[in-house]
Amino acid sequence: MLNTANILTLSRIVAIPLVVACFWLDRGWSQWLSMILFVLAAVTDWFDGYFARRYHQISRLGRFLDPIADKLLVAAALLMLVNKEGPLSGIHVLAALIILAREILVSGLREFLAELRVGVPVSQLAKWKTGAQMVAIAFLLLGDAVPPIIGEIGLALIWIAAVLTLITGYDYLRTGLRHMAEDKPTAGGGE
Numbered sequence: 001m002l003n004t005a006n007i008l009t010l011s012r013i014v015a016i017p018l019v020v021a022c023f024w025l026d027r028g029w030s031q032w033l034s035m036i037l038f039v040l041a042a043v044t045d046w047f048d049g050y051f052a053r054r055y056h057q058i059s060r061l062g063r064f065l066d067p068i069a070d071k072l073l074v075a076a077a078l079l080m081l082v083n084k085e086g087p088l089s090g091i092h093v094l095a096a097l098i099i100l101a102r103e104i105l106v107s108g109l110r111e112f113l114a115e116l117r118v119g120v121p122v123s124q125l126a127k128w129k130t131g132a133q134m135v136a137i138a139f140l141l142l143g144d145a146v147p148p149i150i151g152e153i154g155l156a157l158i159w160i161a162a163v164l165t166l167i168t169g170y171d172y173l174r175t176g177l178r179h180m181a182e183d184k185p186t187a188g189g190g191e
Contacts, residue, residue, distance in 0.1 A: 005052035006062050008044040012069040015041035016076045023080055023141060035138050041073055042134045067110070070130075071103050078136045087140040087151050088158070095162040099133060104167035109176040116179055120172060127149040129164035132157050 015037050048066060052058045078096040081088040088096050112121055139146075139154030162189035 001059050001061065003051075003059065003062075003117045004055070005048040005057040005059040006059060008048035008051065009062060009065045009069050011043045012044050013065075013072055016073055019073075019141075020076060020080055022023060026143075028145040031141060031143050035141040038073070038077060038141055039134075039138050041136075045070055045130075050127070056120065067107070071107065074133065075100060075103065077141065081137070082139050087143060087154065092155060092158065095158045098162040099158075099165050105169055106172050109172050113179060118175075118179055120175055123168060123171065125164060125171075126168040129161055129168055132164060133161035136161055 019034050019037045019041065020102060022030045022037060045066070048062070052062055078088065078100060080086075082096050083089065083094050136154045136157030139150050139157065142150055142154075
């Protein structure tokens with residue numbers, strides 16, 4: 001069912017190619033447009049949750065698409081920021097790898113725990129991680145269209161997000177391992 005919350009979630013996915021295209025135009029105005037589109041897409045994450053809860057628009061489609069839209073937006077932005085001469089080069093690539101690896105790990109854990117009918121609520125620290133990550137990416141998207149201090153702040157924030165990513169990823173992993181330890185062996189084995 002398409003409702004306001006789901007439309008906002010879908011808009012995040014639709015924004016991804018626009019953010020990428022504007023970033024690669026590599027003009028001052030296009031970098032600003034890329035950042036604005038990214039920020040608008042990131043903000044829809046809060047609004048789709050608000051509308052879903054406030055107006056009872058929680059749906060299976062929304063529960064499926066929301067985390068995917070978030071991960072696609074962040075992954076696309078990080079991947080295009082990682083290049084030889086880009087803001088996420090050298091050692092800074094490690095921060096992007098930490099963030100992407102955690103997203104994959106948490107997605108797998110959530111899928112595993114969902115089969116066991118175990119929900120994992122989003123912690124306050126994970127919300128701070130997301131906030132730092134989104135602001136960092138927004139700053140980094142501006143590249144040379146702004147003074148270098150903005151990029152330096154973006155790099156500091158991406159490392160803060162990477163550290164928070166490790167902490168929250170460990171929390172999710174610990175929860176998942178607890179449930180894996182309770183697992184009884186089955187005849188067919190795993191995949």
